[in-house]
Structures are given as C-alpha cells and as structure tokens.
Amino acid sequence: MNPNKTMSTTIRAWLLVVCCCLPVAGCQQQGPLADSQYGRQPTRQDLADVVRPKNQTVDVLIAYDSMTGNTERMAQAVAQGARRVPGAVPLLKKVSEVTKEDLEAADAIVLGCPTYYANIPGRMKIVIDDWSWKMKVDFTDKAGGAFATGGGQMGGKEHVVISLLLFMINNRMIVAGPLYQDEEGDDLWAETGAGAMTGPIDMGIGVKELDSATRLGERIAHLAVKLKE
Numbered sequence: 001m002n003p004n005k006t007m008s009t010t011i012r013a014w015l016l017v018v019c020c021c022l023p024v025a026g027c028q029q030q031g032p033l034a035d036s037q038y039g040r041q042p043t044r045q046d047l048a049d050v051v052r053p054k055n056q057t058v059d060v061l062i063a064y065d066s067m068t069g070n071t072e073r074m075a076q077a078v079a080q081g082a083r084r085v086p087g088a089v090p091l092l093k094k095v096s097e098v099t100k101e102d103l104e105a106a107d108a109i110v111l112g113c114p115t116y117y118a119n120i121p122g123r124m125k126i127v128i129d130d131w132s133w134k135m136k137v138d139f140t141d142k143a144g145g146a147f148a149t150g151g152g153q154m155g156g157k158e159h160v161v162i163s164l165l166l167f168m169i170n171n172r173m174i175v176a177g178p179l180y181q182d183e184e185g186d187d188l189w190a191e192t193g194a195g196a197m198t199g200p201i202d203m204g205i206g207v208k209e210l211d212s213a214t215r216l217g218e219r220i221a222h223l224a225v226k227l228k229e
C-alpha cells in the first residue's frame with residue numbers, strides 16, 4: 001500500500017469530519033442556555049425563558065379617559081392586577097395617546113372612562129370609534145374588559161361598562177369581567193366590569209372599588225394567556 005496515499009486519505013477524512021461538525025457546533029450556540037455549554041452558569045433570566053416560552057408573554061393595554069383623576073386611579077389598579085399574572089405586561093395609556101401599534105401589539109385591551117350623562121364621554125367614543133373605523137385595527141380574538149367611574153350611585157356606570165363591552169364584542173373581541181369567590185370558597189361569580197362611585201354620597205375611590213379594578217386586570221390577563229396558549 002502506498003503510504004503517501006494512506007496519509008492523504010486520512011487528512012481528507014479529518015477535513016470532512018471538521019467541516020461537517022462546524023455547522024452543528026454553530027447551531028448549538030443558539031438558545032437561552034447556549035452559553036452555559038461554554039462555562040457560564042445559566043442566569044435566572046435564562047431559566048425563565050426556558051420555563052415560559054416567548055409566546056406566553058401577553059401585552060395588556062389599559063386605555064382610559066380621565067379629567068379629574070378618578071378613572072386614572074382605577075386604571076392603575078387594573079395594571080396592578082394584570083401584573084399578578086406571570087407573563088403579563090401591562091401598558092397604561094390615556095386613550096387619546098394610544099397608537100395603532102399599541103392596539104395591534106395588545107393581546108388584551110381594558111378600557112375605562114368616567115360616566116357622562118349616563119354614557120361614555122363623547123371625546124372617548126370618538127377616539128375608540130376611530131380605532132376601528134379610521135385606523136382599521138383588527139381586534140379579532142383579543143381579550144377585553146371594561147371599567148367606569150361615576151359620581152352617582154345609579155348614575156349609569158354599568159351602562160358605560162356594558163357600552164364599552166359592546167364596542168369590543170362588535171369588534172370581534174372576547175370579553176370578561178372580574179371574578180369573586182365567597183370566603184368558604186363555595187360560590188364563584190363574575191361581574192360585568194369594575195366600577196367606582198366618586199360623587200358626594202361616597203367621595204373618592206374606596207378599597208373595594210380598587211379591588212374590583214385589580215380583579216378585572218388579573219382576570220383579563222389570565223384570559224389573554226389562555227387565548228394565546
């Protein structure tokens with residue numbers, strides 16, 4: 001056997017192995033734990049990425065109208081509730097500042113406003129109608145919920161909440177309200193939305209009213225996670 005020929009065959013075989021393995025090694029470098037193969041311990045964030053795939057992160061847009069701050073406080077509580085759900089990322093914005101990109105990126109939208117003459121304030125109605133009518137946002141299968149404040153006890157808050165939900169249903173969204181459970185855990189129920197009475201009979205926003213907003217945020221974020229699974 002020619003020793004030179006054997007030598008060149010061996011070198012060629014090695015080159016073939018090296019060329020085939022290089023791309024595979026390159027592939028292994030991708031993914032959240034890749035660096036750990038090269039001596040780095042995985043960080044908490046690496047592990048979180050592994051446990052929770054990217055598609056389970058949900059964006060919850062909380063869009064509100066507020067002249068004197070009551071509805072804004074409720075909106076903040078909605079965001080707090082959404083944060084209770086792992087993977088939910090709330091974005092709090094005045095309704096007039098919401099962009100088409102915000103709406104399209106949202107997996108869930110929670111709308112809130114004051115009650116004016118037992119209805120949605122005209123300025124807010126114009127904005128949300130334009131989202132659909134002029135901006136042509138596709139709301140299909142986004143999760144939705146609503147909240148309202150009103151000075152009166154029976155001044156139309158619930159009508160406002162239902163009107164906001166009707167807007168969502170009409171735009172092909174899937175809507176829900178906050179969940180409650182009695183102390184024994186026997187009874188479980190939902191309400192239409194969250195609300196607060198802010199007028200002279202019961203000024204400001206009470207703890208239970210804030211709690212209704214927190215529950216709403218949590219419920220809608222949960223629903224968005226389920227819809228994205």
Ligand SMILES: Cc1cc2nc3c(=O)[nH]c(=O)nc-3n(C[C@H](O)[C@H](O)[C@H](O)COP(=O)(O)O)c2cc1C
Nearest residue numbers: 066067068069070071114115117118150151152155
């Ligand atoms: C023009 C106007 C009309 C209102 N109409 C009603 C009403 O019909 N029913 C009610 O309960 N409150 C009514 N209110 C009270 C507001 O809904 C209430 O103060 C609300 O909490 C204000 O929210 P904001 O602080 O976020 O602006 C009205 C207030 C204004 C300024």
